[in-house]
Amino acid sequence: MALHKVADTGRYDDVYTMPLSEQVLPKYRIPDDQSDPRAVYALLRAELALDGNSSQNLATFCTTWSDDETRRLMDDCLDKNMIDKDEYPQTAQIESRCVHILADLWNSPAGRETVGCSTTGSSEAAMLGGLALKWRWRQRRQAEGKSADRPNLVCGPVQVCWEKFARYFDVELRQVPLEPGATGLRPHQLASYVDENTIGVIAILGVTFTCDYEPVAELAAELDRIQAATGTDVPIHVDAASGGFIAPFVQPELVWDFRVARVASINTSGHKYGLAPLGVGWVVWASAELLPEELIFRVDYLGGDMPTFALNFSRPGGEVIAQYYNLLRLGREGYRRVQQACLDTAQVLAGEIAEMGVFTLLYDGRGALPAVSYRLTDPDARFSLYDLSDQLRMRGWQVPAYPLPPDQQDVVIQRVLVRHGIGREAMSLLAADIRTSLKRLTVGAPADAARTGFHH
Numbered sequence: 001m002a003l004h005k006v007a008d009t010g011r012y013d014d015v016y017t018m019p020l021s022e023q024v025l026p027k028y029r030i031p032d033d034q035s036d037p038r039a040v041y042a043l044l045r046a047e048l049a050l051d052g053n054s055s056q057n058l059a060t061f062c063t064t065w066s067d068d069e070t071r072r073l074m075d076d077c078l079d080k081n082m083i084d085k086d087e088y089p090q091t092a093q094i095e096s097r098c099v100h101i102l103a104d105l106w107n108s109p110a111g112r113e114t115v116g117c118s119t120t121g122s123s124e125a126a127m128l129g130g131l132a133l134k135w136r137w138r139q140r141r142q143a144e145g146k147s148a149d150r151p152n153l154v155c156g157p158v159q160v161c162w163e164k165f166a167r168y169f170d171v172e173l174r175q176v177p178l179e180p181g182a183t184g185l186r187p188h189q190l191a192s193y194v195d196e197n198t199i200g201v202i203a204i205l206g207v208t209f210t211c212d213y214e215p216v217a218e219l220a221a222e223l224d225r226i227q228a229a230t231g232t233d234v235p236i237h238v239d240a241a242s243g244g245f246i247a248p249f250v251q252p253e254l255v256w257d258f259r260v261a262r263v264a265s266i267n268t269s270g271h272k273y274g275l276a277p278l279g280v281g282w283v284v285w286a287s288a289e290l291l292p293e294e295l296i297f298r299v300d301y302l303g304g305d306m307p308t309f310a311l312n313f314s315r316p317g318g319e320v321i322a323q324y325y326n327l328l329r330l331g332r333e334g335y336r337r338v339q340q341a342c343l344d345t346a347q348v349l350a351g352e353i354a355e356m357g358v359f360t361l362l363y364d365g366r367g368a369l370p371a372v373s374y375r376l377t378d379p380d381a382r383f384s385l386y387d388l389s390d391q392l393r394m395r396g397w398q399v400p401a402y403p404l405p406p407d408q409q410d411v412v413i414q415r416v417l418v419r420h421g422i423g424r425e426a427m428s429l430l431a432a433d434i435r436t437s438l439k440r441l442t443v444g445a446p447a448d449a450a451r452t453g454f455h456h
């Protein structure tokens with residue numbers, strides 16, 4: 001093959017006649033020479049087309065639709081490092097505004113004075129929330145002259161971030177098994193798991209597997225009862241990765257947040273129902289004294305004395321700005337309308353799925369996240385939900401099938417998440433494709449002779 005130098009061509013070459021286009025792309029070694037950016041872009045774009053279409057990814061809670069202004073702001077902020085708070089004081093200001101807005105949205109009694117920060121997502125936010133719980137428990141134990149070497153964390157069917165927290169930070173994870181028919185942790189289960197070494201209980205507002213909310217106020221009332229009986233005072237951290245941006249707008253009567261005195265901290269994913277693009281989460285404490293001072297690092301070599309609590313250092317600023325943009329653009333009423341539209345769509349889809357006659361709904365999109373989860377309960381079905389997932393994939397839909405967590409791991413479910421950007425028409429097309437798939441799985445694919453072939 002001829003060797004071409006980019007600078008030698010002097011012509012406007014078509015990207016598919018440029019040298020890079022005539023090669024298999026390097027996979028293990030950086031190329032020796034430069035390439036025309038148009039060719040590189042075109043080739044990468046073509047490769048990325050092999051990824052799933054994110055608007056048909058019904059497995060993710062994360063934002064897959066953004067408006068042009070968000071895209072422009074992301075572009076404007078490409079060079080802003082979230083950690084350089086002295087260099088980019090307005091970006092830091094905007095982060096702080098978001099924290100206080102969230103504290104207010106979640107009814108913090110000290111909304112203006114409380115502390116919190118942005119993170120890369122709920123996973124990092126969960127680690128920070130968990131670390132604060134561990135530190136406070138240890139301080140208390142040490143002050144009482146008691147051993148502080150066997151901390152445990154009590155939770156129901158949590159997302160893997162809590163398993164990571166427990167392993168990375170040496171905390172025993174006491175995962176309470178799921179009861180038959182339950183969609184999450186139930187208050188009466190707590191007493192057998194909580195003890196003096198419990199750093200906290202995780203309550204989930206939007207269980208990853210079932211999409212239902214765990215009853216935060218009832219869990220707190222049970223912990224009140226346990227405290228009255230045993231003296232053990234256990235705080236709650238609410239993992240509101242998804243529900244933190246749903247409940248305040250569409251279920252305002254639900255008491256799950258800082259109105260519950262036992263709720264010490266809350267995390268959420270800005271990049272899920274917060275509607276910001278991928279890469280932002282939040283953690284907020286009910287009041288500043290709940291975040292132990294030793295966890296805060298003061299960084300001075302960037303030009304100022306900056307307090308930080310984070311697992312990483314450099315991080316893009318655009319997502320935080322885009323979060324603030326969405327808060328300003330939509331306001332309470334805008335978020336309410338977006339989330340209500342998603343809930344309504346989820347409920348219509350739940351109705352369609354129930355009508356198909358072979359499924360039993362586990363969650364019907366009412367009262368918690370805009371989602372539907374269901375089991376296959378037709379005793380005559382000679383296929384599984386995994387087969388249905390495969391069939392739907394042929395039309396581009398990504399609808400996961402997976403077993404429930406212990407003790408319900410024999411129950412396989414399927415889950416559809418409805419998000420901003422997924423409309424009624426899309427879900428009506430999905431329902432039609434589920435019906436077609438069921439038919440194929442029941443009566444089999446058409447015989448070759450009956451196929452129409454390819455017409456051009």
Ligand SMILES: Cc1ncc(COP(=O)(O)O)c(C=O)c1O
Nearest residue numbers: 121122123159161208239241269
């Ligand atoms: C309840 C819950 N917590 C935490 C996470 C992790 O969130 P992130 O992807 O923002 O790190 C998820 C993700 O789905 C979740 O559903």
